[in-house]
Amino acid sequence: MKNFIGLTYKKFTLSNHEILTQYFFNIEVYTSIMETKANFKVSEIDEHLDSGNYTTGFRRFLDVCLETDLNTNQKQTVLNLCDTYNSVIDDNNIFENSFLDKVKELALQFSEMNLEANDERNNVVIGQQITKSYSSGHFKLHPIDMSINTGELVGIVGENGNGKTTLLRMMASDLSLDEGEINYELGIASEESLYDQKGSIAYIPQRIPRWYGKLKSNLHFAASSRGIYGFENEYLVKVMLTRLGLNKYKDLFWTQISSGYRTRFELARILLLKPQLLILDEPLANLDINAQQTFLQDIRNLAKSKRHPLAILFSSQQLHEVEKVADHIVFLRNGESIYNSTVDTSEALETHTETELETNAGRDQIIAALNGIDKISVKQQGGVYIIRCPNSNNSLEILKLILNAGIAISYYRDLTHSTKKFFNEN
Amino acid sequence: MNLQRFVPKIIKQLDHYLLIHYPTIWQSRIHNVLYAVFATNLILGGLAMLMPVNLDERPDFDTWIWTFFIVSVTYLVIWMIHVGRFNIFKQYGKRPIGDEYLNFFLHLLSVALIASTMFAFSFIYDQKVRNYVPNAELAQDINALNLGAAFFPVGNYNYRMAEGNDTSKIIYLYNYHNFNSFGSDNFWDKIENKNASYGYYEEILEEPNPYPDSVFPDTCRQDKSKYGINCPNYAKIIFNQKKSRAEQLELINCFLKTAKKYGKTLDCSAESVLNKFNANDNYSYRLVQDQIQFQFVNGVQSTINNIIRRKSDRNFLHEKDFWHFMWYMCFYITLIFMIYRNVRRRDFTLSVVSGIVIMVVSGIFLALTRTYRETEVFTFYFMIYCGLLIGTIAIFFKRNHSWFNAACLNLVVVVTPFMPLFYYESNGGSNNDAFHDWEIAGFVIFFLLLQVFFKRLYTTLWALPEK
Numbered sequence: 001m002k003n004f005i006g007l008t009y010k011k012f013t014l015s016n017h018e019i020l021t022q023y024f025f026n027i028e029v030y031t032s033i034m035e036t037k038a039n040f041k042v043s044e045i046d047e048h049l050d051s052g053n054y055t056t057g058f059r060r061f062l063d064v065c066l067e068t069d070l071n072t073n074q075k076q077t078v079l080n081l082c083d084t085y086n087s088v089i090d091d092n093n094i095f096e097n098s099f100l101d102k103v104k105e106l107a108l109q110f111s112e113m114n115l116e117a118n119d120e121r122n123n124v125v126i127g128q129q130i131t132k133s134y135s136s137g138h139f140k141l142h143p144i145d146m147s148i149n150t151g152e153l154v155g156i157v158g159e160n161g162n163g164k165t166t167l168l169r170m171m172a173s174d175l176s177l178d179e180g181e182i183n184y185e186l187g188i189a190s191e192e193s194l195y196d197q198k199g200s201i202a203y204i205p206q207r208i209p210r211w212y213g214k215l216k217s218n219l220h221f222a223a224s225s226r227g228i229y230g231f232e233n234e235y236l237v238k239v240m241l242t243r244l245g246l247n248k249y250k251d252l253f254w255t256q257i258s259s260g261y262r263t264r265f266e267l268a269r270i271l272l273l274k275p276q277l278l279i280l281d282e283p284l285a286n287l288d289i290n291a292q293q294t295f296l297q298d299i300r301n302l303a304k305s306k307r308h309p310l311a312i313l314f315s316s317q318q319l320h321e322v323e324k325v326a327d328h329i330v331f332l333r334n335g336e337s338i339y340n341s342t343v344d345t346s347e348a349l350e351t352h353t354e355t356e357l358e359t360n361a362g363r364d365q366i367i368a369a370l371n372g373i374d375k376i377s378v379k380q381q382g383g384v385y386i387i388r389c390p391n392s393n394n395s396l397e398i399l400k401l402i403l404n405a406g407i408a409i410s411y412y413r414d415l416t417h418s419t420k421k422f423f424n425e426n
Numbered sequence: 427m428n429l430q431r432f433v434p435k436i437i438k439q440l441d442h443y444l445l446i447h448y449p450t451i452w453q454s455r456i457h458n459v460l461y462a463v464f465a466t467n468l469i470l471g472g473l474a475m476l477m478p479v480n481l482d483e484r485p486d487f488d489t490w491i492w493t494f495f496i497v498s499v500t501y502l503v504i505w506m507i508h509v510g511r512f513n514i515f516k517q518y519g520k521r522p523i524g525d526e527y528l529n530f531f532l533h534l535l536s537v538a539l540i541a542s543t544m545f546a547f548s549f550i551y552d553q554k555v556r557n558y559v560p561n562a563e564l565a566q567d568i569n570a571l572n573l574g575a576a577f578f579p580v581g582n583y584n585y586r587m588a589e590g591n592d593t594s595k596i597i598y599l600y601n602y603h604n605f606n607s608f609g610s611d612n613f614w615d616k617i618e619n620k621n622a623s624y625g626y627y628e629e630i631l632e633e634p635n636p637y638p639d640s641v642f643p644d645t646c647r648q649d650k651s652k653y654g655i656n657c658p659n660y661a662k663i664i665f666n667q668k669k670s671r672a673e674q675l676e677l678i679n680c681f682l683k684t685a686k687k688y689g690k691t692l693d694c695s696a697e698s699v700l701n702k703f704n705a706n707d708n709y710s711y712r713l714v715q716d717q718i719q720f721q722f723v724n725g726v727q728s729t730i731n732n733i734i735r736r737k738s739d740r741n742f743l744h745e746k747d748f749w750h751f752m753w754y755m756c757f758y759i760t761l762i763f764m765i766y767r768n769v770r771r772r773d774f775t776l777s778v779v780s781g782i783v784i785m786v787v788s789g790i791f792l793a794l795t796r797t798y799r800e801t802e803v804f805t806f807y808f809m810i811y812c813g814l815l816i817g818t819i820a821i822f823f824k825r826n827h828s829w830f831n832a833a834c835l836n837l838v839v840v841v842t843p844f845m846p847l848f849y850y851e852s853n854g855g856s857n858n859d860a861f862h863d864w865e866i867a868g869f870v871i872f873f874l875l876l877q878v879f880f881k882r883l884y885t886t887l888w889a890l891p892e893k
Contacts, residue, residue: 169892176826176891195889199518212511217445221512224449225519233446273517 042111049100054093055245058085061107062243067307068110075235077106082242090248122185123147124277124311125171129180132166141166141335143180148277148328151309153300155326157319157419163335164315165206165281171313172203172279186276202275206282208266215257215265216241216250223272240268244298259286264295271302278302280314284321292321300325319420320413331419339419355387355395356420357402358411369405370398384411391416437461450522453512454532459505463539466497467546474550479558481688481729484736487548498544505536506763513767516888526764526881527873534760541756545742555736564737567684568730574681577674577699578723674700685726692722757843757869765836768884773832780833781840784810804852811845814838821883827890835883842875843868 042064048057065078081103088095126147133140141163148154148171156164169175171182173194186200211218219237228236241247244264249257257265263286270278280299284292303312316322323329331339359366363378366385370376377388387398395414402409413420430438437457444452451457514521522528559567678696685692699719742748766774788810797803817834824831850864 173889173891176893193885193889195518195885198889212508220442220445221449221452222517224446224452225514225517227520229447 042107045107046104049104054085054095054100055089058103059243059245061103062239063301064107064110065239066243067305068113070110072231074106074110075231079235079238081106082238082247086242086247123149124186125182125184127171127180127182130167130170130177130182131179132163132170132175133178139163139166139335141170142337144330144337145340146171146330148311148313150276150311151303151305152328153303153312153314153326154328154330155322156313156315156330156332157317157322158315158332160317162332164332166335167330167332168203168279168281168313168315172201172277173198174203184277200276201279202270202273202277203279204263204266204270204281204283206285208262211254211262211265214251214253215246219250219265219269219272222269226273228272236272240271244268245294260288260291263287264291267295267298274308276311278310278312278314280312282315282317284316284318292318296321296325319418323418329419351391352416353389353391353393353395353398354415354418355398356384356411356413356415357387357399357409358384359402359407359409361407365405365407366402369402369407372401373398386415433458433461449514449519450525450528451532453509453514454529454536455505455508456532456536458508459501459536459539462501463543466501466543470494470543470546471550474547475554477551477554479555481555481558481732482725484732485548485551485555487552490548490551491544494544494547498540501540501543502537502759505540506766509533509536509763510767515768515885518889524877526877529767530760530764530876533763534756537756537759537763538752541752549743552736552739552741555733559733561737564730564733567687570677570680570684571726571730574677574679574684575723577678578681578719671700685722688726688729690722690726690729692719694719761840761843765839768881769832769836769887770827773829774836776829777833777836781837784837800852800854804848807848808845811838811841814841818883821887821890824890826893827887828893832887835880835887839872839880843872846871 045057045060045064048054048060062078062082065075070078081099084099085095088099128145129143130146131141131143139161144167146154146167156167158164166175170177173182173184184197184201186197216237219240220233223233223236238247241250244267246261246264246268249261249265254262263283267283278299283295283299287295299312299314302310314322314326329339329341330337363380363385366378366387367376370378370387370389373389373393375390379386379388389398395416399412433441440457441452444457515525675696678699682692682696765777769777788806792798792803792806797806814834814837817831818838821831821835846864846867847861850861
């Protein structure tokens, strides 16, 4: 289970029971989601489609299609379904049963096809004692070790100006190292050629370079430039557009779409390039909250793909979102890695219990409510209270005590297992 | 501006086909260039065909070419912008074997096609003027004019003094100045495939000249006894003597009719033209100077000569110098664009600046050291070239990207085609054929190095991380 234990109930106040119920409900739902992410099941498609969640259901169906070796006729059928889906989505969002049945039938059929799962989880890149300083002397990235495996998501977090982008650029071989070394194991024939290596690395900077011409043309070009020609090119581009919900915008130009859609189009382009190592710098920066969730889910699916698992390295300020999907987190402060571990290895974080909550109550009221706990510290930070106590008490107990004292809260999050603690320490 | 609206559906379909099947060809936009150039040349050709032919003046080709040069440059800039946007190489994409040759060829072809718009209008108009009157018809008209020209004396030279300087006793000669003057221009001989000759009548040519030299003081200075044609004056006399009045009137009418065809008219009848001559005089006539007639005949002569000049002008497509110029222009535009596409923008800019700095500094150095001998100058520049080459090869051993190495590589690429020629020139070479051989050798060396050496360097350079 990931340390996704945050709840947000802004603008209204819930009773104690409601909060706890929601809390455990969310844990359960999230656990379920993570299980299905890791072990994809076709039945999920049926559930989504039956419950009227057509978009998710159809996208999961397209995931199955992309994971399966389809023949030309089958691909043509999928394209026809994409056309139908896109026209309905653009029109009235009412799908005919025949369409839904067809999707379910094909999902079952494709899932039964012999999939050659790629279970290898080897290192894609290993960085050792990576060091970088700039000539201005203002900043130095201290030695950092880092390795990323196939199918692994590594998140880099830290405040602005702490070396996240520098580290990402070095890992993408976009920036030279002062000391240390980075070795890529990308399984390509001419391993000694940096040019060939970089062909397997995709780096998306925070400010995505502008695209020219129609968005769709750029995707076709990306695919054909990687040797995907003809019908296969048409198929992959259309499926990718539909999969990422971009079909409506395919004939537009770069200046006609929002920065959020630009990020999604860039992701579509990068996926068509079929990299082995994907590096994203602040990909969530331009996305709204819903788009962030979708985006994170997409990149997690990519990393965990059965046939083409990717190694993904990304940075973000959205700490909780990073923790939600990342297998491994690196926390940078002043160019130093102060936390570099898997998210599951939570012992390193469990030095104390930390709770974050928002309430109209004063600090004194909170302290009074937590009167029975030793060595407690309550700090107000940016409109929320950060409550620290020894790890003999867990966050839920803190929550219960506060609710029992009749204090209404509008936001609560357990930070005990979260690297957010490092931010708060600053 | 969205240029797509000007593109027909079939080109859009071709564009998509190339995009998903042949991205290397697609990114060169050769299909768009072909369409745009074809459409533009068609329009320019149409305009040239609609433009009225002025037979009296030489078309101002230079002005037209420079005017349409603006169109070519505009197209070139648009093409470069579009081609610069998509680059498989910079995307670390899958490149076909010999991709740089293919790219270079496609870009060279595109540049050449775009350059053709500069010449389209002039070429079509020139062809129009050339073929305005077919050669055979023109020869026939010239014959008619030449036969009748004898009756249209012009200028003040077709007379001689009978006695001293007594102007009252002028003896007017037959129009020896005009006879055969139509089409007698040497340019006629330069007309290619004319399939017609203009007329000297055989019977005239064969007649011996019985007149003394004094009768024809300005002409017939050579070989007058043999060929009448070399003595138009004599030929005219013989000719006139052999024609009846009716025949002479017919010749004059024929002249007037032909002149009218070329836009020149004389408000005068054949009778009145002929009546100016003294019928009793075998070889001379008295004529009152007629300014209008003078202008008329000169106008006809000018028009005919202009047409002959246009026809005889060598088509620039057949000129070696034209193709030489075109080759160098297209080659270097393509080469510089190739460099631009292969490096970072900053590297390209700094390479241009470096090239200028090296030229200026080396020039000053040579002047200050009074190095003027060609071999010494060559040696000096060859040393600079070697230095650049070292900076270029260092790319293979670098761990990070440097604009200096990029500039070295770019300058080496630009200079390499010229090096054999520099060498030849510095050794006092002056033979034209040998010059071309050395010139070709430079390009052969360049093309041999293009894929296996230069492209490999660009590939390595592009992948190097920033410092």
